[in-house]
Amino acid sequence: MANIFNLHLGFLHDGLSLFFLATILLISIPSGIYSLGYLKGHYSKGKIIYNWVLFILFVISMLLVVTVNNALVFLICWELMSLVSYFLVVFDEKSEKSQSAGTTYVVMTHIGTAFITAAFLILYKHSGSFDFSILKATADTLQSTARTLVFIFLLIGFGTKAGIVPLHIWLPQAHPQAPSHVSSLMSGVMIKTAIYGIIRFIIFILGVDSLWWGNLILVLAAVSCVVGVIYALMEHDLKKLLAYHSVENIGIILLGLGASMVFLKINLPVLAVFSLAAGLYHLINHAIFKGLLFLCAGSVYKATGTRDIEKLGGLIKKMPYTSVAFLIGAMAISALPPLNGFVSEWLTLQAFFQGALLSTSGIKVFLSLCAAALALTSGLAAACFVKAFGITFLAQPRSAKAKEALDVPFSMKIAMGILSILTFVFGLACAIIFKMLVIVSKSALGLKTLNVNFSLNNFTLVTANNTAVSLPLVALMLIASVLVAIVLLFVFSGKSKVKKYNTWDCGYYKLNSRNEYTATAFSKPFRIAFSFFLLPYKKTEKIRESFYHVKTFKYETFTTPVFGKYIYAPLLGIILSLARFMRRLQPGSIHLYISYIFVTIIALIMFMKKF
C-alpha cells in the first residue's frame, strides 16, 4: 500500500503533452475573451463570477489532465474536469432540460471513469506503481488477456468521454446546455482529452498488441462519423447540430488513430506516423472550427434568444460579422479548400490510400471502405452546413426576433475573429504545422529515430509516395482566377447593369418568409434515404369544426432515437427494477440497520482471518 503515496509528481513535457497543452490554450483564450461579452446582460453579477471560477478551474483541470505523469493524479484531475464541466452544463439551472442533460452527463462520464479506474488498477497490480514511465516499462510483460482487458476498459472509458457511438448519448444533450463559450470548450477541447487518453495509455504506454485493436477502432470511428452526421442533418437546434458534428469529427480523428494502429501492426511505421499525425491535425482543426462555430451559435442565441434554426433566417444582413465567421467555420468543417478542414481530411484519405497501396488484399479493401465512409461523411457534412448556414443566415427572417437581431459586442467579435483567422492559418501553413505534428506523432509512437518528412519547402504537403498538394498555391490560383475573371469581364462587357427586383414568385403575391424552404424540408431527402436507421414517424392532429371543415391541422415529423430507445431505455429499465428490488433492504428500521452493521463486521473479521 505504501507506494501509492510514494508519488513522483511531475509534469510531462513530451511532444504529445505539449501538443494538447497548445490546443487547449488556443481555444480557451478566445473562449475566455468571448465570455466577457456573452455573459454580460445575460446573467447576474454573482453568476458571472461563479462562471469565471468554474471556467478557470475547468481550463486548469484540462491542462493538468494532459500533463500529469501519474495515473492516480490523472484520475483525480479527470474527475475534477468532469465535475466542473457538470456544474457548467447545469449553469442555467432553472431549465429542466439542463438538469436532465446534466444528470445524463454525470452518469455517463462516471461509468467511463469507472472503466478507466479498473484499467489503471489492473496496470497497477502488474507494475506496482502509478507512474507513467514505470507503467510503460512494465507493460511489455503484461499477459495477453490482461492486456486485452485493459485495452477494452480504456476504450470504453475514454470512448464515453469522446462520444464514440454508441456511447455518445450524453454529448448532444450536455454540450448545447452549457453557456456557448463553455460548449465551445467542451466540444472543441474537453472531448479531445479522451483522445489524449487513448493515445497516451493505449498507444504510448500499453503498446498496440494485435491487429484487431486498430480494426475495432476503425470500425467504431467509421460508424461514429456516419451516425453523427446523419443525426446532425436531422437536428434543427443549432447547438445540438454542432454537438452531433462533434461525434462525427471524433470519428474522423479516430480514423487517423485507428489507421495508425493498424499500420503499426502490419509493419508500416512511416505510414503509422503519417496517419497519427493526420489524426492529430484533424484534432486541432476540429478544436478550432468547432470552437468557432459554437461561439457563432452563441452569438446567434444572444441576439435572437432562440437556437431553433426554423425560427431564424436573414441574419446575414443583421449580423454581418457573425455570419462571415460562421461561414468560414462551416466551410472549414465541410473540408473545403483552402481552409484547414480540407488539409486533415486530405491527409486522412491519403493515409488510407497509401495503406491500401502497401498492405495485403483484405486490409486493402477494408481501408478503402473506411475511406468511403469518410467521403460519405464529408458529403453529408457539407449538406448539413449548407442547411445550417442557409436556413439560419440567408433569405428572409422567419420570426420577429430574427428580424430585430443586432450584431454582438466587440469582445465576442474579437474571439470569433481570432478563430476565423486560425482556420486560414492552419490551412495555408499546413506544411509547417504538419512537420511539427509528425514529430509529435513519432514521439507518441516511440519511433523517434525514424527519418521521415512529409513537407516540401514549407509550402507543400507530400505523402510517402510523393503525392503533393500545396494549399498556398491552390489559394493563389483561386484568387488569381477570380481576379482574371473580373478583369476580363470588365474589359469585354464593361460595368455590370444590375436591377433589384422581387424573387420570382410564379405570379403569386409578394413572397414572404412562410414561402421559404425550411430546414425540415431541406433534410427530407436524407430522412427518407436513411429511414431504415432513423425510423421516422409523423403525428397529425386535426381539429374539426364539423365533419367537412377542418379548423386547424397540425403535422409533426419525428425520428426515433435508435440508441436511446433500443439500448439505453431497456438498460435503464433493468437498473431501475434492480434498484426497486434492492430497496426492500432499506425499510427504514434502525434495528435492522444495526444488525446489518453487525453482520458486516462479523463477515469482515472472518474474511481477514481467512486471508
Added chain:
Amino acid sequence: MTKITFSILQVIIFVAIAPLISGVITKIKNNLRFRRGPGIFQPYYNLVKLFAKEEVTSETASWIFRVTPLVVLASTVTAAFIVPAFMPGYNTGDLLLLVFLFSLGRFFLALAALDTGSSFGGMGSSREMFISSFAEPAAILSIFAISLNLGTTNLLAISYLYAIKLSTVIAAISLFMVILAETSRIPIDNQETHLELTMIHEAMVLEYSGRSLAIIELASYIKQVIFFSLIGTILLPVFLSYGLANNFMVFSGYLAKLFTLCILVAFIEVNLAKMRLFRAIDFFSFSFVLALIAIIMAALGV
C-alpha cells in the same frame, strides 16, 4: 517555367472548347431523335447574349448570391489545372483535391440557391446536396481503385506509368456514372427541363440572370470538359506519352476522345429516362459496388 506556361495554355483551351462540347452533345442528341436542333456553336451565342444582358437580382439576396458565380468559376478553373488532358502540366494537386474543389463550388451554389428565399432554390439546393453526398463515396472509391493501379493519386503519374488494367476500366465506368450525375445529365438530372418538380441544377440557378448566369453556365461547361478529359486520360493515356514533340497528334487524339465521350453521353441521354430522386440512391449504390469490385480486383492484381 515551360510547364507553367503549358498548364495555363491547357486551361485556356479547356475554357475555349468547353461550350463546344455541350453544343456537340446537344447536336448529336437532336440528330439521334431525327431533329435538326441548334448548331454546335449555340452555347457560345447564348453566353455572348447573356454577358451583354442586364442582370436582375432578388432584393432578398445578400452578398453570397453575388460572389457565388465567381467562386464557382474560380474553383472550376483551379480544378482545370489538375487534370492532364493533352500535355503533362504543372504539379498542383491530386485527384482528391479535385473532388474537394468541386465541393467548394457546389457549396456556394447551394447557399446562393437558398439566399433568394424562393422555394425552388431550396428544393434544388437540398436535392443537389443530397445527390452529391451519395456520389462522393462512389467517386472516392473509384478514384482509389484507379490510383491503386497507378500507385499514386497524382494523375500526372498516368503520363509515364501507363498500364491499363481491367480494374481501371471498371473503376472508370463507376466514375463515369458519378460524372453523369455531377454534370447534371440523365438519369439523375435533366439539363433540358425547367419543370419545378424534377429540376435540380436548374432549380439552383433559377434566380440568376445576365452575366452571373453566363459565368455559372460557363463554369458548368468547364466542369464537364474536365470530367471528360479525366475519363479520357484514365482510359486512354496513350496520347500523353507521346509528349510535347508531337503536338498536333496529341491534341487531335484528345479531341477524338472527347468526341467519343460526347456520343456516349448523347446516347445515354436519348435512351434513358430521368430517374425519380430516390432512385438516385440505387444508381449510386451500383456505382459504389462497381468501384468496390474494382478495388477487390486491383487488390488481386487484375
